[in-house]
Amino acid sequence: MTEGGRIDLLIKSGNKVIVIENKIYADDQPNQMKRYQNFCQQYDDYRLLYLNLDGIEPSEDSTVDMVLDEDYHIISYSEDILCWLEQCKKICKDQKLAFSSIVQYSNLIKELTNQMNDNTEKELMSLLSCKDNMEKTAIILDRYQKLKDKFFEEQFVKKIVSWAKRQDMEVTDEYAKCPFAIRPKSWKNHWIVLESLKVRHAIQVYRSAGKVHKQIQLDTLSSGSTNKDWPFGFLWCTETLNSNEKIVNGEAYNEIKNVITSILIELEEKASLLNELNITL
Numbered sequence: 001m002t003e004g005g006r007i008d009l010l011i012k013s014g015n016k017v018i019v020i021e022n023k024i025y026a027d028d029q030p031n032q033m034k035r036y037q038n039f040c041q042q043y044d045d046y047r048l049l050y051l052n053l054d055g056i057e058p059s060e061d062s063t064v065d066m067v068l069d070e071d072y073h074i075i076s077y078s079e080d081i082l083c084w085l086e087q088c089k090k091i092c093k094d095q096k097l098a099f100s101s102i103v104q105y106s107n108l109i110k111e112l113t114n115q116m117n118d119n120t121e122k123e124l125m126s127l128l129s130c131k132d133n134m135e136k137t138a139i140i141l142d143r144y145q146k147l148k149d150k151f152f153e154e155q156f157v158k159k160i161v162s163w164a165k166r167q168d169m170e171v172t173d174e175y176a177k178c179p180f181a182i183r184p185k186s187w188k189n190h191w192i193v194l195e196s197l198k199v200r201h202a203i204q205v206y207r208s209a210g211k212v213h214k215q216i217q218l219d220t221l222s223s224g225s226t227n228k229d230w231p232f233g234f235l236w237c238t239e240t241l242n243s244n245e246k247i248v249n250g251e252a253y254n255e256i257k258n259v260i261t262s263i264l265i266e267l268e269e270k271a272s273l274l275n276e277l278n279i280t281l
Contacts, residue, residue, distance in 0.1 A: 007036060016045040023052040024077075024112070028062035037071055048072040053113050054250050055079070056159050057166075078113040078249070082106060113248060151247055153179070159253045160194075164260075181206065184264065187281045192260055194237075201241040203259050204234040205267075213279045216270065220262040231279075232267075235259060 009020040019036050033050065040046035048071065050058050055076035057068065066072055075081070085106045092098040109115075128137045140147070157179045161171050164182040172181050172191070181191035189210035195202045204221065207213075207229050215226035221233035237256060246252040267274070267281065274281065 015043050017043045018047045018049065020049045020051050028059040030061045031064060032062040033058050033066060033072055034064040037066060050074050053077050057162050060165060077109045082109055148244065151244060155247050156252050160256060163257055190281050192263055199242065201238045202234045202236050204230045205232045205263065207231055210280060214277045218263065218266050220259060220266050
């Protein structure tokens, strides 16, 4: 279905509209952005915005054939909204109630996007540890791992998978203990995988099919030695992926994306050697 749907925010002036889809910890619905685009086309001038915490792209199921920065645009709470709120504070600095509300809202966004300063963090710790909130804080702590896993999936895995698909790569999650496996469509016997065991994470090139072949240590995967199933070595990325801050602010996504890109470049540079050794990726 490519019609209908409930728009989060509609700003209208005459025959001009701004439609904003607001996403915080929620999955995209099939054809969601496509439906909103179809709604917008009844207006002479429109802007369709996808708003989320830190600028992640909507899923392909949501956008279908839409083109980023043409059919829709992405804005984030971590940058765009915080910047806008800073401008609002300057305008209404003499209006105490409005100014106070904007400050509180800004602090909430900073908490959600892990941008709290020391004073804000102390205030939060004080709030969570006060007598009236102890029971609720205990519940949060009991569910810490589930919450951490949710952040990991939403703020890291989905972003890597979305990026890989935009590069026209295959993606699967069928391998145990691997949140994702990706590869160029020309590969038949190997996958670039993230092995994730809660407290230990490593990027590797996994031989999933084909005969055992000679092992070649890649410079990119220099943390550990090769073997028949991981013939190109591996790279520890535990410190990066165990950091909630790096997961939320996008550092983890950028670091792992760069590692994957380096693996692809290095294997491409070694194409002649792979061919000599009869290694088929």
